[in-house]
Amino acid sequence: MTLIxxxxxxxxxxxxxxxxxxxGRWLAALAEGRLGGLARLDAAVLRAAGVDASRGQSWQGFxxxxxxxxxxxxxxxYAILRxxxxxxxxxxxxxxxxxxxxxxxxxxxxxxTNWQAYSGEAAMSHLSQMMGLAVQNFLSAATGIALAFxxxxxxxxxxxxxxxxxxxxLTRITLWLLLPGTLLAAFAFIAMxxxxxxxxxxxxxxxSGGEQTIALGPVAFQLAIKHLGTNGGGFFGVNSLHPFxxxxxxxTSLQIVLQVVLPFGLCLAFGRIVGDARQGRALxxxxxxxxxxxxxxxxxxxxxxxxxxxxxGVSPIQGNMEGKDVRFGLALAALFTATTTGASCGAVNAxxxxxxxxGGLVPLxxxxxxxxxxxxxGSGLYGMLVFALLAVxxxxxxxxxxxxxxxxxxxxxxxxxxxxxxxxxxxVILGFTAAALVLPMGLASLQDAGPHxxxxxxxxxxxxxxxxxxxxxxxxxxxxxxxxxLGLSMLLGRFAFVIPVLAIxxxxxxxxxxxxxxxxxxxxxxxxxxxxAGVILILGGLQYLPSLALGPIAEHFAMLAGQxx
Amino acid sequence: MLRPLLSLLLGSxxxxxxxxxxxxTAIAGLTMPERAGGSLIRREGQVIGSALIGQNFEGxxxxxxxxxxxxxxxxxxxxxxxxxxxxxxxxLLAAVTERVSGxxxxxxxxxxxxGSGLDPHISPESAxxxxxxxxxxxxxxxxxxxxLVEQNIEARELGLLGEPRVNVLRINLALEAFR
Numbered sequence: 001m002t003l004i005x006x007x008x009x010x011x012x013x014x015x016x017x018x019x020x021x022x023x024g025r026w027l028a029a030l031a032e033g034r035l036g037g038l039a040r041l042d043a044a045v046l047r048a049a050g051v052d053a054s055r056g057q058s059w060q061g062f063x064x065x066x067x068x069x070x071x072x073x074x075x076x077x078y079a080i081l082r083x084x085x086x087x088x089x090x091x092x093x094x095x096x097x098x099x100x101x102x103x104x105x106x107x108x109x110x111x112x113t114n115w116q117a118y119s120g121e122a123a124m125s126h127l128s129q130m131m132g133l134a135v136q137n138f139l140s141a142a143t144g145i146a147l148a149f150x151x152x153x154x155x156x157x158x159x160x161x162x163x164x165x166x167x168x169x170l171t172r173i174t175l176w177l178l179l180p181g182t183l184l185a186a187f188a189f190i191a192m193x194x195x196x197x198x199x200x201x202x203x204x205x206x207x208s209g210g211e212q213t214i215a216l217g218p219v220a221f222q223l224a225i226k227h228l229g230t231n232g233g234g235f236f237g238v239n240s241l242h243p244f245x246x247x248x249x250x251x252t253s254l255q256i257v258l259q260v261v262l263p264f265g266l267c268l269a270f271g272r273i274v275g276d277a278r279q280g281r282a283l284x285x286x287x288x289x290x291x292x293x294x295x296x297x298x299x300x301x302x303x304x305x306x307x308x309x310x311x312x313g314v315s316p317i318q319g320n321m322e323g324k325d326v327r328f329g330l331a332l333a334a335l336f337t338a339t340t341t342g343a344s345c346g347a348v349n350a351x352x353x354x355x356x357x358x359g360g361l362v363p364l365x366x367x368x369x370x371x372x373x374x375x376x377x378g379s380g381l382y383g384m385l386v387f388a389l390l391a392v393x394x395x396x397x398x399x400x401x402x403x404x405x406x407x408x409x410x411x412x413x414x415x416x417x418x419x420x421x422x423x424x425x426x427x428v429i430l431g432f433t434a435a436a437l438v439l440p441m442g443l444a445s446l447q448d449a450g451p452h453x454x455x456x457x458x459x460x461x462x463x464x465x466x467x468x469x470x471x472x473x474x475x476x477x478x479x480x481x482x483x484x485x486l487g488l489s490m491l492l493g494r495f496a497f498v499i500p501v502l503a504i505x506x507x508x509x510x511x512x513x514x515x516x517x518x519x520x521x522x523x524x525x526x527x528x529x530x531x532x533a534g535v536i537l538i539l540g541g542l543q544y545l546p547s548l549a550l551g552p553i554a555e556h557f558a559m560l561a562g563q564x565x
Numbered sequence: 566m567l568r569p570l571l572s573l574l575l576g577s578x579x580x581x582x583x584x585x586x587x588x589x590t591a592i593a594g595l596t597m598p599e600r601a602g603g604s605l606i607r608r609e610g611q612v613i614g615s616a617l618i619g620q621n622f623e624g625x626x627x628x629x630x631x632x633x634x635x636x637x638x639x640x641x642x643x644x645x646x647x648x649x650x651x652x653x654x655x656x657l658l659a660a661v662t663e664r665v666s667g668x669x670x671x672x673x674x675x676x677x678x679x680g681s682g683l684d685p686h687i688s689p690e691s692a693x694x695x696x697x698x699x700x701x702x703x704x705x706x707x708x709x710x711x712x713l714v715e716q717n718i719e720a721r722e723l724g725l726l727g728e729p730r731v732n733v734l735r736i737n738l739a740l741e742a743f744r
Contacts, residue, residue, distance in 0.1 A: 012636075069574065072574050076578070167570075170573060171612070192600075193706045194600075197601055197603065205612070207737060207741060210620075212640065237645045271652040285635070306652050309658070312670055313669050315671060316669040320677075322657065324679070324680050325684040326684055326730045327684075329726075351680045355652070403590075470650070473647065558653055
C-alpha cells in the first residue's frame with residue numbers, strides 16, 4: 001500500500017460523494033414528479049404511451065405492472081438471442097444463442113444481474129448487444145429505481161394505499177435520468193479511447209511480422225449504462241479489464257464514480273422525500289463506511305502479494321499482479337472491486353478469481369451481506385431500508401418498546417416480511433451451492449481443486465442471487481445445470497426479495513406518521529449507524545461464516561503453509 | 566396495462582437500442598474518428614495495431630509484453646481472456662516459476678499473466694530488465710536503450726491515477742526506427 005494509492009481512493013470516492021448531492025436532488029424531484037422545464041415534454045410522452053401519472057397504484061398493482069413488464073422484457077430478449085443468427089447487424093456471423101444460455105442470459109439482464117456465461121466478442125452480434133442487452137441495462141435499472149421510489153413514498157406519506165405509478169416512474173427515470181447520464185458518460189469514454197463503431201474487427205499486420213485480429217464494436221454507449229445502471233455486463237469477455245472497455249486509470253475511475261453515484265444519491269433522495277436529510281445521510285454513512293473498510297482490506301491483501309510466488313523469485317513490490325493489468329494499479333483495482341460487488345454492479349477491472357484468498361473473500365462477503373453496501377440502483381436503498389426496519393425492531397426489543405422508524409410503527413407483519421426477504425438470499429445461495437458441490441453436473445464445472453474450488457461455486461451462486469454478476473471466472477458456467485440453477489437464483493434473488501419489500505411498503509403507507517416521542521430512538525445518529533452496521537453483519541453475514549471458513553479462509557492458511565492444489 | 570407495457574417496451578427498444586446508439590456512433594465517428602475507431606496505428610496506410618491493445622513480441626530483439634492467457638495464441642484480440650487461476654493453484658505456481666527461471670526479484674508484472682490477455686503495458690522496471698538482452702541482440706549501446714526506456718515511461722494520469730508504465734508497442738516502434 002502506498003500513500004499515492006490511498007490518495008487515489010480518496011479522490012475517486014470523494015468525487016462520487018460530491019456528485020451524489022445534485023444527483024440525489026434530481027432523484028427526489030423525479031420521485032415527486034417535479035420536472036420543471038421538462039414537464040410538458042414528459043406529459044406528452046406519457047400521454048403517447050397511454051400512461052396516466054396521476055393514477056396511483058396499490059402495492060399489488062405496482063408489483064403486477066413491474067412483474068408483467070419484466071416478463072415481457074425477458075420474452076423479447078430471449079427471442080432476440082435465440083434468433084440472433086437470422087437477424088441483421090451480425091457482421092461476424094455469430095450463430096443463435098442456444099436455449100439454456102439464452103434463458104440464463106435473458107434472466108440475467110432483466111434482473112439487473114448481468115451474469116455472463118458467454119464471452120461478448122465471441123458470441124454476441126451488435127444487434128443483440130444494442131437492442132437486446134443494452135436496452136435491458138436501462139430498463140432493469142429503471143425498474144430498480146422505480147421500486148425504490150415506491151418504498152420511499154411509503155415512508156413519506158401516511159394513511160394512503162397508493163405507492164405511485166410504475167409506468168410513469170419507469171418512463172421518467174429512463175428518459176430524464178439514465179439516458180442523459182449515459183450520453184454524457186458515453187462521450188467521455190469515447191474521448192478516453194473507448195471505441196464506438198459498427199465495424200466488427202480490424203486485422204493488423206504487426207511490426208513483429210504477425211497478424212492480429214482486433215475486435216471492435218459500439219462499446220462506449222453500452223459501457224456507460226453498464227456502470228450507471230449497476231448492470232455490469234461487459235461488451236468484451238474480460239469486461240472493464242479489456243483495454244477498449246477500460247483504456248486508462250481515468251476511465252476506470254469514472255466507472256467507479258458511475259457505479260456508486262445512483263445508489264449514493266438515492267440515500268440522499270430518501271432523506272429529502274421523508275423530509276429529514278439526516279436520515280438519508282445516516283444510511284449513506286453506513287454504506288460508505290463498509291465500502292472504505294472493504295477497499296482497504298482488498299488493497300492490503302493484494303499489495304502483500306502471493307507468498308508462494310515471492311518465494312519463487314517474484315519481487316513483492318507490485319503485489320499480486322496475476323489477472324490484473326498494469327495501468328490501473330492496485331488501489332483502483334481494490335476500490336473498483338469493492339464498489340462493483342458492494343453496488344451489485346458486477347463489472348470487473350481485475351480478475352477476482354486470481355486475487356489472494358483474503359482479497360477474494362471481501363467481494364464475496366460484500367455480495368452475501370445482501371447487496372446493500374451501497375447496493376444496486378434502487379435495490380440498494382430498499383434492501384438497506386429492510387435492514388433499518390430490523391435494526392429498530394431489535395433496538396425496540398432491547399428497551400421493550402414498540403419500534404418505529406420515521407414515525408411508522410414497525411409491527412409483527414412488517415418484521416415477518418422483512419425477515420422473509422432477508423432469508424431469501426442465504427437460502428438460495430447456500431442451498432444451490434451445496435447441491436452443486438455434491439452433484440456431478442455441478443462439480444464438472446470447477447476449474448480449481450481444493451478450497452478455491454468451493455469458493456468458485458459459492459461465489460457463482462452468491463453473485464447470481466445477489467444480482468451482482470461478477471464471477472470467479474475459472475468456473476465453466478455455460479452448462480445446462482449451471483445455466484438453469486443460476487438463472488433461478490437470479491430470479492429468486494430479485495423477485496422473491498422484492499415482493500415482501502413491496503408488501504411492507506404497502507402496509508407502511510397505510511399507517512399514519514406519528515410524531516417523535518421522548519422514547520423514540522433517533523435514526524440519524526452514530527448510535528443507529530452502529531446498530532444498523534451490526535445488524536447487517538449479524539443478520540446478513542453470520543450464516544455464511546462456515547462456508548467462508550471452508551473456502552477462502554482455509555485457502556489462506558493453505559497458502560501460508562506453502563500448499564498448492 | 567397492455568398499452569403502456571407494449572409502448573414502453575417497444576419504444577425503449579427502438580430509442581435506446583437503435584436510434585440513440587446509432588446517433589452516438591455517428592457523432593463519435595464525425596468528431597473523434599480516431600478514438601471511436603479503436604485508436605489504430607497505421608504505417609503507410611496499413612493498420613499495424615492499436616495503441617491500446619498489446620501485441621505478442623517474441624525473441625531477443627524486442628521488448629516483450631506481459632504473459633498472456635488468451636487461448637488460441639497469446640494476445641488474441643478477438644477473444645480476451647485471463648488465466649483465472651487461483652492463488653494456490655499448482656498450475657499457476659509452475660507457470661510463474663518457469664517465467665522467473667531462477668532469477669531473483671523479478672517484477673510481478675513480468676511473471677504473471679495479465680487480466681485482459683491484451684495488456685499493452687509493462688512496468689518501467691520490467692522494461693529496464695530487458696535492456697541488456699535487446700542491446701546484445703541488436704548490437705546497440707545499452708545507454709541508448711536506457712534513454713529510450715526512460716523517454717517511454719508514461720507518468721500517472723493527472724499526476725495521481727494509475728501506475729507509471731511503458732507501452733510495449735510504442736517502444737518497439739521507436740526501437741525499430743533506430744535502424
